[in-house]
Amino acid sequence: MAIxxxxxxxxxPPRKVKxxxxxxxxxEGRSWWQEYEVETYRGMTVLDALLKxxxxxxxxxxxxxxxxxxxxxxxxMIINGTPRLACQTxxxxxxxxxxxxxxxxxxxxFKVIRDLVVDFTEFFEKHRRxxxxxxxxxxxxxxxxxxxxxxxxEEYESFYQYSLCIACGLCVSACPVFASDRRxxxxxxxxxxxxxxxxxxxxxxxxRLEIVDSEDGVFGCHLAASCSxxxxxxxxxxxxIQRLRSLLLRYRLGLxxxxxxxxxxxxxxxxxxxxxPPEAETLPGVSLEELEESEVEIPVDELIAG
Amino acid sequence: xxxxxxxSARLLDLRPGWxxxxxxxxxxxxxxxxxxxxxMHRVTGVIASLFLFLHIISTNVPAREGWEAWREEVMNLQGxxxxxxxxxxxxxxxxxxGLNGTRLILAEALxxxxxxxxxxxxxxxxxxxxxxxxxLLYATFVLWIILWALLGYVMFFT
Ligand code: SF4
Ligand code: FES
Numbered sequence: 386m387a388i389x390x391x392x393x394x395x396x397x398p399p400r401k402v403k404x405x406x407x408x409x410x411x412x413e414g415r416s417w418w419q420e421y422e423v424e425t426y427r428g429m430t431v432l433d434a435l436l437k438x439x440x441x442x443x444x445x446x447x448x449x450x451x452x453x454x455x456x457x458x459x460x461x462m463i464i465n466g467t468p469r470l471a472c473q474t475x476x477x478x479x480x481x482x483x484x485x486x487x488x489x490x491x492x493x494x495f496k497v498i499r500d501l502v503v504d505f506t507e508f509f510e511k512h513r514r515x516x517x518x519x520x521x522x523x524x525x526x527x528x529x530x531x532x533x534x535x536x537x538x539e540e541y542e543s544f545y546q547y548s549l550c551i552a553c554g555l556c557v558s559a560c561p562v563f564a565s566d567r568r569x570x571x572x573x574x575x576x577x578x579x580x581x582x583x584x585x586x587x588x589x590x591x592x593r594l595e596i597v598d599s600e601d602g603v604f605g606c607h608l609a610a611s612c613s614x615x616x617x618x619x620x621x622x623x624x625x626i627q628r629l630r631s632l633l634l635r636y637r638l639g640l641x642x643x644x645x646x647x648x649x650x651x652x653x654x655x656x657x658x659x660x661x662p663p664e665a666e667t668l669p670g671v672s673l674e675e676l677e678e679s680e681v682e683i684p685v686d687e688l689i690a691g
Numbered sequence: 692x693x694x695x696x697x698x699s700a701r702l703l704d705l706r707p708g709w710x711x712x713x714x715x716x717x718x719x720x721x722x723x724x725x726x727x728x729x730x731m732h733r734v735t736g737v738i739a740s741l742f743l744f745l746h747i748i749s750t751n752v753p754a755r756e757g758w759e760a761w762r763e764e765v766m767n768l769q770g771x772x773x774x775x776x777x778x779x780x781x782x783x784x785x786x787x788x789g790l791n792g793t794r795l796i797l798a799e800a801l802x803x804x805x806x807x808x809x810x811x812x813x814x815x816x817x818x819x820x821x822x823x824x825x826x827l828l829y830a831t832f833v834l835w836i837i838l839w840a841l842l843g844y845v846m847f848f849t
Contacts, residue, residue, distance in 0.1 A: 463718075465719070466717065466718060466719040467718065467719050467720055467721070468718070468720075493714050493717075493718070494714070542808065542809070542810070543808055544808065545808070545810060546808045546809060546810070546811060547808070549811070559718060559720060561714060561715035561726065561729060561730075564714040564715065606799070607729055607732070607795075608725060608729070608795055608798055608799055609715070609723075609725055609726045609728075609729035610723060610725035610726065610819055610820060611718070611720050611723055611725070611726050613817035613819045613820055614720050614721065614722055614723040614726075614817070614820060615720055616817065618811070619811040619815045619816075619817055620817075621806075621808070621817040621818055621819050623805075623817070623819045624805045624806060624808070624817065624818055624819040624822075627798055627799055627802045627805050627819075628802050628805070630799055630800065630802070631799075631800055631801055631802035632802075634800055
């Protein structure tokens with residue numbers, strides 16, 4: 386995610402910033418631009434500013450948010466023409482002394498419910514369609530697992546990046562293919578399909594390959610790479626789709642075989658707890674044995690009174 | 692939308708609005724020349740297919756009306772500046788479409804030049820945007836401009 390600018394966190398935004406917000410009222414079917422002026426402070430995010438507007442100026446402004454720290458993926462918006470998370474965007478990053486204006490719109494490629502809130506039904510439906518979970522054939526083993534499945538570090542690294550997705554929808558709102566083809570699965574769902582297809586613990590890869598093998602699936606992508614450029618978690622859905630497509634082509638030519646790992650099985654040698662070496666001490670004069678035996682006392686009452 | 696009801700409302704809601712169609716032009720995304728290449732690939736693709744269509748029609752003239760008619764038509768058309776300018780534009784479009792298409796085939800079908808998955812670390816630029824395909828993209832732009840300018844020189848000044 387190239388647009389995150391860490392320096393902006395210590396920059397001071399213009400003292401007064403004009404917020405132009407695209408609003409929509411479904412009861413009246415009316416949408417309009419509304420202007421608010423917000424007094425800023427250092428470290429203010431766009432989400433902070435929107436909440437300040439909601440609390441102090443206009444209670445009717447509707448937006449969706451939850452974690453305020455780029456974890457939940459609720460607050461995707463188009464800020465000054467770029468799809469970003471409102472909570473991850475500093476006001477100082479998007480407004481300058483020369484142009485103290487911030488334009489906020491609901492995400493493109495989604496149906497708007499009200500003001501800045503968009504409808505994720507279609508998005509989650511597509512996510513669900515690629516079966517984003519591990520599928521195992523052996524039901525008995527799955528229900529009563531004895532051992533964990535083997536996963537080598539390099540296998541883990543091959544899909545770790547794609548598993549960071551927080552389903553914020555920014556990639557879908559930036560996708561120019563999705564803009565003209567609503568049936569396209571979209572970067573998020575396709576990246577998740579790839580993440581599970583190459584997971585060696587998964588056995589549902591063939592079903593998923595059938596699902597993505599269509600015009601609306603992996604062949605809909607035309608590598609505009611906007612998804613990778615806007616993703617706030619550096620998931621790189623664009624690269625995942627290209628890998629998935631080439632994997633699918635190789636699979637159809639019979640050149641690709643899925644590696645499947647099973648339960649690790651019992652360890653060959655039973656691990657034992659080693660006794661502490663006699664010289665193991667934290668500080669000179671402090672013996673670990675004594676520490677282990679002594680009870681820990683926390684002066685709760687004193688802490689509360691103090 | 693309020694006001695619309697029933698099946699047609701649902702159909703209309705599923706269709707992206709006019710704004711969504713021009714979405715590629717409206718968004719501003721940093722570090723993303725691939726998007727520009729995507730738009731140009733679309734536009735040049737349309738121009739190239741139009742050219743192909745006209746080309747097939749015009750080469751079909753001898754079969755329908757004999758060589759004499761064809762020669763006359765070509766002679767008439769070739770004298771016009773407008774024809775050569777349109778031809779020049781069509782050639783430029785085909786050139787870009789071909790050069791960019793090579794990069795796309797490498798990246799899309801063979802997954803070449805798209806970086807490798809990694810643990811994200813600052814400054815958080817996706818591997819795809821740092822991969823070799825980006826170099827190829829710049830090379831495409833440069834080569835395209837050089838070749839197109841050369842063609843223009845040959846067509847108009849020699
Ligand atoms: S891939 Fe990135 S931009 Fe797309 S939904 Fe997941 S976290 Fe958001
Ligand atoms: S509020 Fe959770 S991602 Fe912004």
